Amino acid sequence: MDLLLDSMAREGFEQVVAIHDRWSGLRALLGIHDTRLGPAFGGIRRYHYRDEGEALRDCLRLSMAMTAKCAIAGLPAGGAKLVALEGPDVDWEGAYEHIGGVVESLGGRFYTGPDLGTGERELGWAARRTGFVTRPGAEGPGELAEATAEGVLAGIAAALRHLDGAEEWTRRRVVVQGLGAVGGRVAELLRERGVEVFGSDVDPERALAVAERLGIELVDPSRELDIPCDVLSPNAMGLVHDLTSTRLRCRVLAGGANNILAREEHADRLHERGILYAPDFVINSGALIRGATFHLEGRRLPVPEIGARIGRELERVLAAAAELSEPPARVAARMVEQRLAAAPPTPARAGAPGRAERDRRAGPAPLGSRA
Numbered sequence: 001m002d003l004l005l006d007s008m009a010r011e012g013f014e015q016v017v018a019i020h021d022r023w024s025g026l027r028a029l030l031g032i033h034d035t036r037l038g039p040a041f042g043g044i045r046r047y048h049y050r051d052e053g054e055a056l057r058d059c060l061r062l063s064m065a066m067t068a069k070c071a072i073a074g075l076p077a078g079g080a081k082l083v084a085l086e087g088p089d090v091d092w093e094g095a096y097e098h099i100g101g102v103v104e105s106l107g108g109r110f111y112t113g114p115d116l117g118t119g120e121r122e123l124g125w126a127a128r129r130t131g132f133v134t135r136p137g138a139e140g141p142g143e144l145a146e147a148t149a150e151g152v153l154a155g156i157a158a159a160l161r162h163l164d165g166a167e168e169w170t171r172r173r174v175v176v177q178g179l180g181a182v183g184g185r186v187a188e189l190l191r192e193r194g195v196e197v198f199g200s201d202v203d204p205e206r207a208l209a210v211a212e213r214l215g216i217e218l219v220d221p222s223r224e225l226d227i228p229c230d231v232l233s234p235n236a237m238g239l240v241h242d243l244t245s246t247r248l249r250c251r252v253l254a255g256g257a258n259n260i261l262a263r264e265e266h267a268d269r270l271h272e273r274g275i276l277y278a279p280d281f282v283i284n285s286g287a288l289i290r291g292a293t294f295h296l297e298g299r300r301l302p303v304p305e306i307g308a309r310i311g312r313e314l315e316r317v318l319a320a321a322a323e324l325s326e327p328p329a330r331v332a333a334r335m336v337e338q339r340l341a342a343a344p345p346t347p348a349r350a351g352a353p354g355r356a357e358r359d360r361r362a363g364p365a366p367l368g369s370r371a
Ligand code: NAD
Pocket: 114, 115, 116, 117, 144, 145, 146, 148, 177, 178, 179, 180, 181, 182, 183, 200, 201, 202, 203, 206, 221, 235, 236, 237, 238, 256, 257, 258, 284, 285, 287
Protein backbone atom coordinates (compact mmCIF):
# COMPACT_ATOMS: atom_id res chain seq x y z
CA MET A 1 0.00 0.00 0.00
CA ASP A 2 1.06 3.59 -0.67
CA LEU A 3 2.33 5.75 2.14
CA LEU A 4 -0.51 7.44 3.94
CA LEU A 5 0.20 11.03 2.91
CA ASP A 6 0.62 9.94 -0.73
CA SER A 7 -2.78 8.24 -0.66
CA MET A 8 -4.32 11.29 1.01
CA ALA A 9 -2.92 13.67 -1.58
CA ARG A 10 -3.97 11.42 -4.49
CA GLU A 11 -7.54 11.06 -3.25
CA GLY A 12 -7.91 14.62 -1.91
CA PHE A 13 -8.19 13.71 1.78
CA GLU A 14 -8.12 16.58 4.24
CA GLN A 15 -7.37 14.71 7.45
CA VAL A 16 -6.81 11.20 8.79
CA VAL A 17 -6.78 10.77 12.56
CA ALA A 18 -5.35 7.69 14.32
CA ILE A 19 -7.01 7.18 17.67
CA HIS A 20 -5.75 5.12 20.59
CA ASP A 21 -7.21 5.21 24.09
CA ARG A 22 -5.09 3.61 26.78
CA TRP A 23 -8.06 3.29 29.19
CA SER A 24 -10.52 1.42 26.97
CA GLY A 25 -8.04 -0.19 24.56
CA LEU A 26 -9.73 1.51 21.57
CA ARG A 27 -7.81 1.53 18.28
CA ALA A 28 -9.56 3.48 15.55
CA LEU A 29 -9.04 5.55 12.42
CA LEU A 30 -11.02 8.56 11.30
CA GLY A 31 -10.87 9.75 7.70
CA ILE A 32 -12.20 13.20 6.84
CA HIS A 33 -12.27 13.23 3.07
CA ASP A 34 -13.78 16.42 1.72
CA THR A 35 -15.56 19.31 3.45
CA ARG A 36 -15.80 21.67 0.48
CA LEU A 37 -19.60 21.41 0.50
CA GLY A 38 -19.97 21.46 4.30
CA PRO A 39 -19.13 19.53 7.49
CA ALA A 40 -18.26 15.85 7.08
CA PHE A 41 -20.76 13.10 7.94
CA GLY A 42 -19.89 9.44 8.47
CA GLY A 43 -20.83 6.60 10.78
CA ILE A 44 -18.71 4.46 13.08
CA ARG A 45 -17.89 1.03 11.69
CA ARG A 46 -16.75 -1.53 14.27
CA TYR A 47 -15.36 -4.53 12.47
CA HIS A 48 -12.93 -7.47 12.72
CA TYR A 49 -10.20 -6.25 10.38
CA ARG A 50 -7.38 -8.61 9.51
CA ASP A 51 -4.88 -5.86 10.24
CA GLU A 52 -4.44 -2.12 10.44
CA GLY A 53 -3.82 -1.81 6.68
CA GLU A 54 -7.18 -3.34 5.86
CA ALA A 55 -8.87 -1.00 8.37
CA LEU A 56 -7.19 2.04 6.82
CA ARG A 57 -8.16 1.05 3.29
CA ASP A 58 -11.76 0.55 4.39
CA CYS A 59 -11.76 3.87 6.25
CA LEU A 60 -10.48 5.77 3.22
CA ARG A 61 -12.80 4.12 0.71
CA LEU A 62 -15.85 4.58 2.91
CA SER A 63 -15.03 8.24 3.58
CA MET A 64 -14.77 8.90 -0.15
CA ALA A 65 -18.09 7.15 -0.73
CA MET A 66 -19.67 9.46 1.87
CA THR A 67 -18.41 12.51 -0.02
CA ALA A 68 -19.97 11.15 -3.21
CA LYS A 69 -23.25 10.41 -1.43
CA CYS A 70 -23.48 13.92 -0.01
CA ALA A 71 -22.65 15.58 -3.31
CA ILE A 72 -25.06 13.54 -5.42
CA ALA A 73 -27.84 14.02 -2.83
CA GLY A 74 -27.33 17.79 -3.01
CA LEU A 75 -26.49 18.04 0.70
CA PRO A 76 -24.36 20.85 2.13
CA ALA A 77 -22.12 18.20 3.66
CA GLY A 78 -18.98 16.18 3.02
CA GLY A 79 -17.62 12.68 3.62
CA ALA A 80 -15.90 10.96 6.52
CA LYS A 81 -15.80 7.58 8.27
CA LEU A 82 -14.56 6.30 11.58
CA VAL A 83 -13.50 2.65 11.75
CA ALA A 84 -12.87 0.98 15.10
CA LEU A 85 -10.84 -2.25 15.16
CA GLU A 86 -12.73 -5.05 16.92
CA GLY A 87 -10.59 -6.78 19.52
CA PRO A 88 -11.01 -9.04 22.54
CA ASP A 89 -9.82 -6.64 25.22
CA VAL A 90 -11.67 -3.47 24.37
CA ASP A 91 -14.03 -1.88 26.91
CA TRP A 92 -16.52 -0.72 24.29
CA GLU A 93 -18.56 1.54 26.55
CA GLY A 94 -15.41 3.49 27.41
CA ALA A 95 -14.27 3.30 23.79
CA TYR A 96 -17.41 4.93 22.42
CA GLU A 97 -17.26 7.59 25.13
CA HIS A 98 -13.73 8.30 24.01
CA ILE A 99 -14.86 8.50 20.40
CA GLY A 100 -17.48 11.02 21.55
CA GLY A 101 -14.68 13.12 23.05
CA VAL A 102 -12.68 13.01 19.82
CA VAL A 103 -15.75 14.00 17.78
CA GLU A 104 -16.46 16.88 20.17
CA SER A 105 -12.88 18.11 19.89
CA LEU A 106 -13.43 18.57 16.13
CA GLY A 107 -16.04 21.20 16.94
CA GLY A 108 -18.64 20.29 14.28
CA ARG A 109 -16.22 19.55 11.47
CA PHE A 110 -17.35 15.90 11.72
CA TYR A 111 -20.79 14.44 12.60
CA THR A 112 -21.00 10.73 13.27
CA GLY A 113 -23.71 8.07 13.47
CA PRO A 114 -24.45 4.35 13.03
CA ASP A 115 -22.76 1.82 10.76
CA LEU A 116 -21.94 -1.89 10.96
CA GLY A 117 -21.34 -2.80 14.62
CA THR A 118 -22.59 0.53 15.92
CA GLY A 119 -26.22 0.97 16.90
CA GLU A 120 -28.34 3.04 19.25
CA ARG A 121 -26.69 1.76 22.44
CA GLU A 122 -23.14 2.57 21.26
CA LEU A 123 -24.18 5.98 19.95
CA GLY A 124 -25.75 6.69 23.33
CA TRP A 125 -22.32 6.11 24.91
CA ALA A 126 -20.68 8.47 22.42
CA ALA A 127 -23.43 11.06 22.97
CA ARG A 128 -22.34 11.43 26.62
CA ARG A 129 -19.41 13.46 25.31
CA THR A 130 -20.72 15.11 22.11
CA GLY A 131 -23.79 16.46 20.39
CA PHE A 132 -22.32 15.89 16.92
CA VAL A 133 -23.83 12.42 16.75
CA THR A 134 -26.91 11.15 14.95
CA ARG A 135 -28.92 8.80 17.10
CA PRO A 136 -31.62 6.71 15.48
CA GLY A 137 -35.12 6.93 16.93
CA ALA A 138 -36.92 9.53 18.99
CA GLU A 139 -33.87 11.49 20.12
CA GLY A 140 -32.61 11.91 16.57
CA PRO A 141 -33.96 12.40 13.07
CA GLY A 142 -36.05 9.18 13.13
CA GLU A 143 -35.34 5.62 11.99
CA LEU A 144 -32.25 5.55 9.82
CA ALA A 145 -32.10 2.05 8.31
CA GLU A 146 -35.75 2.46 7.32
CA ALA A 147 -34.84 5.62 5.38
CA THR A 148 -31.99 3.77 3.68
CA ALA A 149 -34.26 0.87 2.73
CA GLU A 150 -36.84 3.28 1.30
CA GLY A 151 -34.14 4.82 -0.90
CA VAL A 152 -32.99 1.38 -2.07
CA LEU A 153 -36.58 0.46 -2.96
CA ALA A 154 -36.97 3.76 -4.84
CA GLY A 155 -33.74 2.95 -6.68
CA ILE A 156 -34.91 -0.53 -7.64
CA ALA A 157 -38.22 0.95 -8.83
CA ALA A 158 -36.50 3.63 -10.94
CA ALA A 159 -34.19 1.01 -12.49
CA LEU A 160 -37.10 -1.27 -13.41
CA ARG A 161 -39.07 1.65 -14.89
CA HIS A 162 -36.00 2.63 -16.87
CA LEU A 163 -35.68 -0.87 -18.35
CA ASP A 164 -39.31 -1.89 -18.77
CA GLY A 165 -41.39 1.27 -18.41
CA ALA A 166 -43.06 0.04 -15.20
CA GLU A 167 -42.17 -1.68 -11.93
CA GLU A 168 -44.57 -4.58 -12.48
CA TRP A 169 -43.71 -5.76 -8.98
CA THR A 170 -45.78 -8.93 -8.96
CA ARG A 171 -43.86 -10.52 -11.82
CA ARG A 172 -40.43 -9.76 -10.32
CA ARG A 173 -37.90 -11.96 -8.59
CA VAL A 174 -35.39 -10.24 -6.30
CA VAL A 175 -32.44 -11.72 -4.39
CA VAL A 176 -31.63 -9.79 -1.20
CA GLN A 177 -28.13 -10.36 0.21
CA GLY A 178 -28.01 -9.56 3.95
CA LEU A 179 -31.21 -9.53 5.98
CA GLY A 180 -30.16 -7.05 8.68
CA ALA A 181 -31.55 -3.60 9.39
CA VAL A 182 -31.51 -2.43 5.75
CA GLY A 183 -31.83 -5.75 3.86
CA GLY A 184 -34.59 -7.03 6.15
CA ARG A 185 -36.63 -3.90 5.51
CA VAL A 186 -35.92 -3.96 1.75
CA ALA A 187 -37.18 -7.56 1.67
CA GLU A 188 -40.26 -6.53 3.64
CA LEU A 189 -41.07 -3.60 1.31
CA LEU A 190 -40.70 -5.90 -1.69
CA ARG A 191 -42.91 -8.58 -0.19
CA GLU A 192 -45.58 -5.93 0.53
CA ARG A 193 -45.61 -5.29 -3.23
CA GLY A 194 -45.99 -8.96 -4.08
CA VAL A 195 -42.41 -9.56 -5.25
CA GLU A 196 -40.92 -13.06 -5.12
CA VAL A 197 -37.98 -12.60 -2.74
CA PHE A 198 -34.99 -14.85 -2.10
CA GLY A 199 -32.86 -13.89 0.89
CA SER A 200 -29.44 -14.81 2.22
CA ASP A 201 -27.60 -14.04 5.43
CA VAL A 202 -24.46 -15.51 6.96
CA ASP A 203 -26.23 -15.44 10.34
CA PRO A 204 -28.50 -18.51 10.08
CA GLU A 205 -30.70 -17.53 13.05
CA ARG A 206 -31.39 -14.08 11.65
CA ALA A 207 -31.99 -15.54 8.18
CA LEU A 208 -34.55 -17.99 9.53
CA ALA A 209 -36.35 -15.39 11.63
CA VAL A 210 -36.70 -12.98 8.68
CA ALA A 211 -37.70 -15.78 6.28
CA GLU A 212 -40.46 -16.94 8.61
CA ARG A 213 -41.73 -13.41 9.23
CA LEU A 214 -41.84 -12.40 5.56
CA GLY A 215 -42.42 -15.71 3.82
CA ILE A 216 -39.29 -15.55 1.69
CA GLU A 217 -37.14 -18.40 0.44
CA LEU A 218 -33.60 -18.65 1.82
CA VAL A 219 -30.54 -19.29 -0.33
CA ASP A 220 -27.04 -20.16 0.75
CA PRO A 221 -24.84 -16.99 0.80
CA SER A 222 -22.36 -18.74 -1.51
CA ARG A 223 -25.11 -19.16 -4.14
CA GLU A 224 -26.78 -15.75 -4.09
CA LEU A 225 -24.97 -14.57 -7.25
CA ASP A 226 -25.96 -17.58 -9.30
CA ILE A 227 -29.72 -17.19 -9.09
CA PRO A 228 -31.39 -15.82 -12.22
CA CYS A 229 -33.40 -12.80 -11.12
CA ASP A 230 -34.60 -9.33 -12.08
CA VAL A 231 -32.73 -7.64 -9.26
CA LEU A 232 -29.82 -8.57 -7.03
CA SER A 233 -29.83 -6.33 -3.98
CA PRO A 234 -26.63 -6.43 -1.88
CA ASN A 235 -27.36 -5.19 1.61
CA ALA A 236 -24.40 -6.60 3.52
CA MET A 237 -20.97 -6.17 1.97
CA GLY A 238 -19.50 -5.34 -1.43
CA LEU A 239 -19.69 -8.34 -3.72
CA VAL A 240 -18.62 -7.55 -7.26
CA HIS A 241 -14.94 -8.13 -7.99
CA ASP A 242 -12.81 -9.79 -10.67
CA LEU A 243 -14.00 -13.28 -9.79
CA THR A 244 -17.69 -12.50 -9.44
CA SER A 245 -18.45 -9.85 -12.08
CA THR A 246 -19.01 -12.55 -14.71
CA ARG A 247 -21.19 -14.68 -12.46
CA LEU A 248 -24.10 -12.30 -11.86
CA ARG A 249 -27.38 -13.43 -13.41
CA CYS A 250 -29.50 -10.38 -12.66
CA ARG A 251 -30.74 -7.53 -14.89
CA VAL A 252 -30.40 -4.90 -12.16
CA LEU A 253 -27.85 -4.61 -9.35
CA ALA A 254 -29.16 -2.22 -6.68
CA GLY A 255 -28.61 -2.37 -2.94
CA GLY A 256 -27.84 -0.53 0.26
CA ALA A 257 -24.33 -1.90 0.90
CA ASN A 258 -21.45 0.54 0.57
CA ASN A 259 -18.85 -0.06 -2.13
CA ILE A 260 -20.72 -2.85 -3.88
CA LEU A 261 -18.08 -2.83 -6.64
CA ALA A 262 -14.46 -3.54 -5.68
CA ARG A 263 -13.24 -1.13 -8.36
CA GLU A 264 -14.77 1.44 -10.72
CA GLU A 265 -13.88 -0.71 -13.76
CA HIS A 266 -16.38 -3.30 -12.61
CA ALA A 267 -19.12 -0.83 -13.56
CA ASP A 268 -17.84 -1.09 -17.14
CA ARG A 269 -17.84 -4.91 -17.00
CA LEU A 270 -21.46 -4.91 -15.81
CA HIS A 271 -22.47 -2.35 -18.44
CA GLU A 272 -20.89 -4.51 -21.17
CA ARG A 273 -22.91 -7.46 -19.91
CA GLY A 274 -26.15 -5.43 -20.04
CA ILE A 275 -26.59 -5.34 -16.27
CA LEU A 276 -27.93 -2.06 -14.95
CA TYR A 277 -25.96 -1.11 -11.86
CA ALA A 278 -27.68 1.59 -9.77
CA PRO A 279 -24.67 3.21 -8.06
CA ASP A 280 -24.69 2.54 -4.32
CA PHE A 281 -23.78 6.12 -3.49
CA VAL A 282 -26.87 7.34 -5.34
CA ILE A 283 -29.43 5.04 -3.71
CA ASN A 284 -28.15 4.23 -0.20
CA SER A 285 -28.12 7.78 1.14
CA GLY A 286 -31.50 7.68 2.91
CA ALA A 287 -30.04 7.67 6.44
CA LEU A 288 -27.51 10.32 5.51
CA ILE A 289 -30.17 12.62 4.03
CA ARG A 290 -32.28 12.16 7.16
CA GLY A 291 -29.39 12.70 9.57
CA ALA A 292 -27.76 15.64 7.79
CA THR A 293 -31.08 17.47 7.30
CA PHE A 294 -31.84 17.01 11.00
CA HIS A 295 -28.48 18.39 12.12
CA LEU A 296 -28.02 21.13 9.56
CA GLU A 297 -31.61 22.34 9.11
CA GLY A 298 -33.36 21.05 12.25
CA ARG A 299 -35.97 19.15 10.18
CA ARG A 300 -37.19 15.55 10.43
CA LEU A 301 -37.77 14.40 6.86
CA PRO A 302 -40.56 11.86 6.27
CA VAL A 303 -39.33 8.57 4.82
CA PRO A 304 -41.48 8.72 1.62
CA GLU A 305 -40.03 12.16 0.82
CA ILE A 306 -36.52 10.72 1.09
CA GLY A 307 -37.41 7.78 -1.17
CA ALA A 308 -38.94 10.08 -3.80
CA ARG A 309 -35.87 12.31 -3.77
CA ILE A 310 -33.50 9.37 -4.27
CA GLY A 311 -35.69 7.90 -7.01
CA ARG A 312 -35.63 11.22 -8.91
CA GLU A 313 -31.85 11.48 -8.59
CA LEU A 314 -31.34 7.98 -9.98
CA GLU A 315 -33.75 8.74 -12.83
CA ARG A 316 -31.58 11.74 -13.72
CA VAL A 317 -28.43 9.60 -13.66
CA LEU A 318 -30.00 6.81 -15.74
CA ALA A 319 -31.36 9.24 -18.32
CA ALA A 320 -27.95 10.90 -18.74
CA ALA A 321 -26.21 7.51 -18.88
CA ALA A 322 -28.60 6.27 -21.58
CA GLU A 323 -28.06 9.41 -23.64
CA LEU A 324 -24.28 9.03 -23.45
CA SER A 325 -24.28 5.20 -23.66
CA GLU A 326 -22.12 5.10 -20.55
CA PRO A 327 -22.36 3.13 -17.31
CA PRO A 328 -24.52 5.01 -14.78
CA ALA A 329 -21.73 4.78 -12.18
CA ARG A 330 -19.34 6.71 -14.45
CA VAL A 331 -21.96 9.38 -15.12
CA ALA A 332 -22.83 9.70 -11.42
CA ALA A 333 -19.14 9.97 -10.48
CA ARG A 334 -18.76 12.85 -12.94
CA MET A 335 -21.81 14.59 -11.45
CA VAL A 336 -20.13 14.30 -8.03
CA GLU A 337 -16.93 15.87 -9.36
CA GLN A 338 -18.86 18.70 -10.98
CA ARG A 339 -20.77 19.47 -7.78
CA LEU A 340 -17.58 19.44 -5.72
CA ALA A 341 -15.78 21.66 -8.21
CA ALA A 342 -18.67 24.13 -8.10
CA ALA A 343 -18.46 24.47 -4.31
CA PRO A 344 -18.04 28.09 -3.24
CA PRO A 345 -14.38 29.05 -2.65
CA THR A 346 -15.18 29.97 0.95
CA PRO A 347 -16.90 27.04 2.66
CA ALA A 348 -20.08 27.58 4.61
CA ARG A 349 -18.12 27.23 7.86
CA ALA A 350 -15.08 29.17 8.93
CA GLY A 351 -11.92 27.30 9.85
CA ALA A 352 -9.55 24.69 8.53
CA PRO A 353 -11.30 23.68 5.28
CA GLY A 354 -11.27 27.26 4.01
CA ARG A 355 -7.56 27.46 4.58
CA ALA A 356 -6.93 24.03 3.07
CA GLU A 357 -8.97 24.87 0.01
CA ARG A 358 -7.18 28.20 -0.49
CA ASP A 359 -3.83 26.41 -0.21
CA ARG A 360 -4.91 23.73 -2.68
CA ARG A 361 -6.00 26.29 -5.24
CA ALA A 362 -2.90 28.42 -4.81
CA GLY A 363 -0.58 25.40 -5.26
CA PRO A 364 2.38 24.51 -3.05
CA ALA A 365 3.92 27.41 -1.14
CA PRO A 366 7.68 27.66 -0.61
CA LEU A 367 8.91 25.97 2.55
CA GLY A 368 8.65 28.16 5.62
CA SER A 369 6.36 30.67 3.93
CA ARG A 370 3.21 29.55 5.73
CA ALA A 371 2.22 30.79 9.14
P1 NAD B 1 -26.71 -5.00 9.71
O1 NAD B 1 -25.53 -5.38 10.52
O2 NAD B 1 -27.99 -4.69 10.42
O3 NAD B 1 -27.02 -6.14 8.64
C1 NAD B 1 -26.06 -6.73 7.83
C2 NAD B 1 -26.47 -8.19 7.66
O4 NAD B 1 -25.68 -8.77 6.62
C3 NAD B 1 -26.26 -9.04 8.90
O5 NAD B 1 -27.44 -9.75 9.17
C4 NAD B 1 -25.09 -9.96 8.51
O6 NAD B 1 -25.18 -11.23 9.15
C5 NAD B 1 -25.30 -10.09 7.02
N1 NAD B 1 -24.12 -10.44 6.23
C6 NAD B 1 -22.80 -10.09 6.43
N2 NAD B 1 -22.04 -10.58 5.44
C7 NAD B 1 -22.86 -11.26 4.61
C8 NAD B 1 -22.67 -11.98 3.40
N3 NAD B 1 -21.47 -12.11 2.86
N4 NAD B 1 -23.75 -12.54 2.80
C9 NAD B 1 -24.99 -12.43 3.34
N5 NAD B 1 -25.23 -11.76 4.48
C10 NAD B 1 -24.18 -11.19 5.11
O7 NAD B 1 -26.24 -3.76 8.80
P2 NAD B 1 -27.16 -2.71 8.02
O8 NAD B 1 -27.35 -1.49 8.84
O9 NAD B 1 -28.36 -3.43 7.48
O10 NAD B 1 -26.19 -2.30 6.82
C11 NAD B 1 -25.98 -3.17 5.73
C12 NAD B 1 -25.11 -2.51 4.68
O11 NAD B 1 -25.69 -1.29 4.26
C13 NAD B 1 -23.69 -2.14 5.15
O12 NAD B 1 -22.80 -2.26 4.06
C14 NAD B 1 -23.83 -0.67 5.53
O13 NAD B 1 -22.60 0.01 5.47
C15 NAD B 1 -24.76 -0.21 4.45
N6 NAD B 1 -25.52 1.00 4.79
C16 NAD B 1 -26.34 0.99 5.85
C17 NAD B 1 -27.06 2.14 6.17
C18 NAD B 1 -28.03 2.18 7.32
O14 NAD B 1 -28.85 3.10 7.37
N7 NAD B 1 -28.01 1.20 8.24
C19 NAD B 1 -26.89 3.29 5.39
C20 NAD B 1 -26.05 3.25 4.28
C21 NAD B 1 -25.36 2.10 4.00
